[in-house]
Amino acid sequence: MGKNRLLLDSGLTALAPAIWGSTYLVTTQLLPPDRPLLAATVRALPAGLVLLALGRVLPTGLWWWRALVLGTLNIGAFFFLLFVAAYHLPGGVAALVGSVQPVLVLFFAALLLRDRVTPVHLVACVLSFGGVALLVLKSTAKLDLVGVAAALGGAVCMAAGIVLTKRWKRPVGVLLFTGWQLTAGGLVLLPVLLLVEGLPTTITTTNALGFGYLIVFGSLFGYSIWFRGTDRLPAIAMSFLGFVSPIVATVLGYVFLTQKLTIVQLLGALILIGAIALVQFNAVKQQTTAVGPLPGEPSIKV
Template identity: 30%
Template structure:
């Protein structure tokens, strides 16, 4: 029977593999930063309200507030602001390769740098497998789209690629910075605090400079956008983000971050089922390699047998 950790990991992959539907429905009708800011702010309020009902009012020590602020800024504000801006300037294939491959690398790099984890050759091999699978799955599309648009807005595409790359780095950095907080507070409190603070900053940035943001506050988004927003609040943030925080505490950033090798597979399969998108043999190969990488990362190392003594 799968362990609790494995079940949580699979649930996270399934949830975050479907959130792209809600994001796509939302950003087509609502300014992206406003959509993300309202989503995270609402999720943070609900999570903290649930934590207060279950555990009592959360009391955060003053000495932990700088770390909490850094986590919120990195994982929510700087990550999603850069990601949404970058995706607007590069094709989805390039964005997927950059963000999904760099996130696990950033998680491992910062975990080693901040001494939250030790180097593990097996997990490093798993990251290489996952990145290879991502390249097989999304690489041809990214190269084809990049070549087709060569010379047309190349500077903006490079800037967009850099923004998507930074989003992955910010998310990985924030995830590792958050782990000491998870030893002191529940996953619900940490998830609620970071989504609330980060969401408010996103919302402020949107209202300060995003075109159409103030007008969109009237809420005339349409049924599809509101359905996507509600799905992202309830599943993407309330459930998914809390599960991710739990995995960060229990298995570390490197292993938790391998969701990035499974969630894209779910997204591709949903595209095939819901929108009739074609899946080629090469795509299936890429998915198989990505699953192998995730499986290697999540597998518990076998205990070494002690030599028999006479």
């Protein structure tokens, strides 16, 4: 029963990065050009306020600053850096730089969660880096220092956010917890948006559709199932599920942008899928030999 539950949780949680894999397509095709702060703020704040209105509970005590820290790492800073990378880099380069995230998670989890780094984890990290390179990196890809720095910063934020979310454990239901973070992240971004970019003078129907998609699917749905998974899955397993994003991004580029899909890219996708599966099944193996409840089983409200 425990094995099946862990694999089902992995499958459900993987839906979040699958949705996020469409971010590059939506950003470049539907959103206003060169407005990363606007894109990040609109994606976060409305969704967070909706969930807060539904939950009607604010953080208390330590959770005021914890919600701010997690909201900044998982949402505010991460969204901004993600959109900066999307505007400054080809999707392949951004994904390749972001593939250092599992290594960062291994480091943070060992430091803060006392998780054990195994040879399987190291092998999977090497496989994932190679798989991403084959999948998305082209010989014509151009490097942009701002974009590379943003992609690397985003990986650091997400890695730290995953580990701290798991370390602190959510004190409320997953929807309200998601609302806290989306609202905190959006409020961190809002004054920066007003100072740096300002509010837009016009929003087209196409822009509105793009923002609506990111709010409903990318934030409300995506982050709710992602934070649910944080309770139930090991930190390193969560991190490797993020590689579903470049796979989906590549498929969407092939379908909607008439991009070519080569044998090398297919090989990269297969390697990535293998690395993801390796880590998930290793987590199941470790769980069956561990003493104690499944991740997320202690009395945490769902």
